Amino acid sequence: MALNISAVGALCLCVIVSLFAITSAGDPYKFFEWNVTYGDISPLGVRQQGILINGQFPGPDINSVTNDNLIINVFNDLDEPFLLSWNGVLQRRNSYEDGVFGTTCPIPPGKNFTYTLQVKDQIGSFYYFPSLAFHKAAGAFGGIRILSRPLIPVPFPNPADDYTVLIGDWYKSNHKDLRNQLDSGKTLSSPDGILINGRGPNGASFNVVKGKTYRLRISNVGLQNSLNFRIQDHNMTLVEVEGTHTAQTTLTSLDVHVGQSYSVLVTADQADKDYYIVVSSRFTTPVLTTTGILHYSNSASKVSGSPPDGPTDVNFSLAQAFSIRTNLTASGPRPNPQGSYHYGEVNVSRTIILSNSQGNVNGKQRYAINSVSYVAPDTPLKLADHFKIEGVYRIGSIQDKPTGAAIQLDTSVLQTDYRAFIEIVFQNDEDVIQSYHLDGYSFFVVGLDGGQWTTDSRKKYNLQDAIPRCTTQVYPKSWTAIYVSLDNVGMWNLRSEFWARQYLGQQFYLRVYTTSTSFRDELPIPTNALLCGKASGRSLGNVIHA
Numbered sequence: 202m203a204l205n206i207s208a209v210g211a212l213c214l215c216v217i218v219s220l221f222a223i224t225s226a227g228d229p230y231k232f233f234e235w236n237v238t239y240g241d242i243s244p245l246g247v248r249q250q251g252i253l254i255n256g257q258f259p260g261p262d263i264n265s266v267t268n269d270n271l272i273i274n275v276f277n278d279l280d281e282p283f284l285l286s287w288n289g290v291l292q293r294r295n296s297y298e299d300g301v302f303g304t305t306c307p308i309p310p311g312k313n314f315t316y317t318l319q320v321k322d323q324i325g326s327f328y329y330f331p332s333l334a335f336h337k338a339a340g341a342f343g344g345i346r347i348l349s350r351p352l353i354p355v356p357f358p359n360p361a362d363d364y365t366v367l368i369g370d371w372y373k374s375n376h377k378d379l380r381n382q383l384d385s386g387k388t389l390s391s392p393d394g395i396l397i398n399g400r401g402p403n404g405a406s407f408n409v410v411k412g413k414t415y416r417l418r419i420s421n422v423g424l425q426n427s428l429n430f431r432i433q434d435h436n437m438t439l440v441e442v443e444g445t446h447t448a449q450t451t452l453t454s455l456d457v458h459v460g461q462s463y464s465v466l467v468t469a470d471q472a473d474k475d476y477y478i479v480v481s482s483r484f485t486t487p488v489l490t491t492t493g494i495l496h497y498s499n500s501a502s503k504v505s506g507s508p509p510d511g512p513t514d515v516n517f518s519l520a521q522a523f524s525i526r527t528n529l530t531a532s533g534p535r536p537n538p539q540g541s542y543h544y545g546e547v548n549v550s551r552t553i554i555l556s557n558s559q560g561n562v563n564g565k566q567r568y569a570i571n572s573v574s575y576v577a578p579d580t581p582l583k584l585a586d587h588f589k590i591e592g593v594y595r596i597g598s599i600q601d602k603p604t605g606a607a608i609q610l611d612t613s614v615l616q617t618d619y620r621a622f623i624e625i626v627f628q629n630d631e632d633v634i635q636s637y638h639l640d641g642y643s644f645f646v647v648g649l650d651g652g653q654w655t656t657d658s659r660k661k662y663n664l665q666d667a668i669p670r671c672t673t674q675v676y677p678k679s680w681t682a683i684y685v686s687l688d689n690v691g692m693w694n695l696r697s698e699f700w701a702r703q704y705l706g707q708q709f710y711l712r713v714y715t716t717s718t719s720f721r722d723e724l725p726i727p728t729n730a731l732l733c734g735k736a737s738g739r740s741l742g743n744v745i746h747a
């Protein structure tokens with residue numbers, strides 16, 4: 202595994218950062234320069250082609266503080282177009298920087314693009330990933346952490362250390378082979394194994410000192426499997442979910458569905474030795490399992506005994522999902538939680554019901570939402586809007602209720618009004634667990650249960666302390682309901698995090714629309730925006746930045 206960071210590059214960047222820190226009066230800037238290359242990796246003992254960032258697999262962590270501006274210059278040294286997206290970074294007023302093909306043109310091979318993100322009013326644990334062409338099966342993902350500003354209280358003592366723990370299922374095949382399989386109309390077979398921070402069995406080790414407490418930021422960056430995370434002889438305290446401090450609960454194990462992020466605290470309160478960290482797949486046959494190591498600094502012995510078993514029933518997961526609540530008195534990005542938004546008192550102006558399905562179209566496997574299987578046009582939807590290019594997509598290309606029709610291919614865009622407050626019900630009539638992500642938003646998970654959602658289901662909604670997050674699971678033959686306050690103008694991807702499903706159409710774009718053209722509602726197109734498709738050769742004009 203290649204793990205060489207350019208020390209010289211890192212030094213130069215530090216100098217630039219400190220120079221800028223002196224001259225910048227507003228929110229701080231942090232600069233990153235990332236080279237994306239192929240490189241040999243063999244996490245499961247078989248050599249394969251990975252995608253590395255600055256020689257690293259997984260890619261480097263982004264360490265930031267609330268309101269930081271992150272300037273990330275990405276050089277694409279692959280032989281294919283490339284895009285990075287930022288799971289959970291809200292991109293307020295700025296969907297142009299979202300790094301999905303509906304908003305942003307890919308970085309051509311040999312070229313670069315500088316993302317300008319601001320982690321405005323955010324805290325918490327997230328990750329970035331490559332959004333195009335099944336690259337996610339090869340790497341190029343990494344952790345994003347947004348720390349609270351120094352004077353804002355965090356509802357637990359400073360941990361002795363803070364570890365990124367990226368877990369995910371993995372294939373021994375190269376991403377191009379997997380992609381070819383999907384392109385030819387087939388489904389993918391089951392993954393070959395599970396990785397922890399890019400390493401196979403007992404490859405990832407986390408150092409702890411007896412008596413101290415550590416924060417683990419766990420994200421499921423895999424392609425499809427829900428994963429259970431647990432540590433031999435240790436409990437965990439759940440403290441944060443995708444940017445919100447939770448009511449702290451004790452867990453013996455934690456289900457992390459694909460695309461989700463959680464922070465737990467672990468206290469090294471056992472005898473000085475090594476302990477298994479176990480990650481195993483949920484809702485699959487067979488169950489895939491891998492182990493890593495919790496290593497006490499004065500460890501007298503290697504791991505021993507059998508790794509603890511995980512839960513096997515759905516109820517465990519459902520009960521755990523219900524138990525995850527917001528700590529209403531803890532600070533978030535701001536210190537005044539009492540003054541926070543009471544989502545339960547706002548009237549819903551629109552209900553959207555989304556039902557997933559799978560089937561064959563023209564002899565090829567496809568996945569759909571409300572019977573529409575998304576196909577990407579050659580031009581990002583956001584650029585079509587900006588340049589007023591007709592014929593790229595149609596409003597009304599997807600209905601806001603299931604139609605029961607056969608699956609059809611289209612560029613599905615659902616339009617909603619800026620500042621509306623909506624309810625979205627994910628109805629999963631399939632026997633497969635789903636995980637959905639919405640870019641640009643943190644939504645309240647107000648309810649989830651088995652069977653069919655009906656208006657009566659609202660009686661059981663949690664209207665007090667539901668967790669706001671950006672990725673939610675939907676159990677097999679079940680529903681999940683969310684409330685979303687549409688306070689972020691833009692073109693936002695709503696997708697399955699089950700990557701083959703996303704790739705074969707289980708996604709669409711939510712166009713949050715206003716007639717206002719004020720930069721207070723939406724930032725102008727970036728001056729460095731790449732142009733492609735029908736937007737090629739257009740002029741970015743003299744954009745005046747507010």
Ligand SMILES: *[C@@H]1O[C@H](CO)[C@@H](O)[C@H](O)[C@H]1NC(C)=O
Pocket residue numbers: 207210211234235236255276
């Ligand atoms: C990126 O690659 C270029 C050319 O290969 C090299 O000059 C530069 O130092 C690299 N930067 C980093 C941060 O590795």
Ligand SMILES: *[C@@H]1O[C@H](CO)[C@@H](O)[C@H](O)[C@H]1NC(C)=O
Pocket residue numbers: 274313314315316729730731
């Ligand atoms: C590419 O990188 C250069 C610096 O090496 C930068 O000036 C330029 O703006 C970048 N291009 C884009 C499209 O961001």
Ligand SMILES: *[C@@H]1O[C@H](CO)[C@@H](O)[C@H](O)[C@H]1NC(C)=O
Pocket residue numbers: 434435436451452453
């Ligand atoms: C973990 O928590 C469970 C129940 O909350 C408790 O029974 C068990 O003793 C705890 N284990 C450790 C190692 O603290």
Ligand SMILES: *[C@@H]1O[C@H](CO)[C@@H](O)[C@H](O)[C@H]1NC(C)=O
Pocket residue numbers: 355356357447448449450528529530531532
């Ligand atoms: C919620 O946060 C407050 C403020 O930091 C803290 O005192 C309290 O213990 C937390 N409650 C739970 C259940 O985590």
Ligand SMILES: *[C@@H]1O[C@H](CO)[C@@H](O)[C@H](O)[C@H]1NC(C)=O
Pocket residue numbers: 514516
């Ligand atoms: C799960 O919960 C359902 C309903 O709450 C119950 O009927 C079923 O027996 C439970 N299954 C297990 C394995 O506990």
Ligand SMILES: *[C@@H]1O[C@H](CO)[C@@H](O)[C@H](O)[C@H]1NC(C)=O
Pocket residue numbers: 546547548
């Ligand atoms: C919500 O609707 C109810 C009934 O129509 C009304 O009484 C209430 O004032 C509304 N609440 C808000 C916050 O608009």
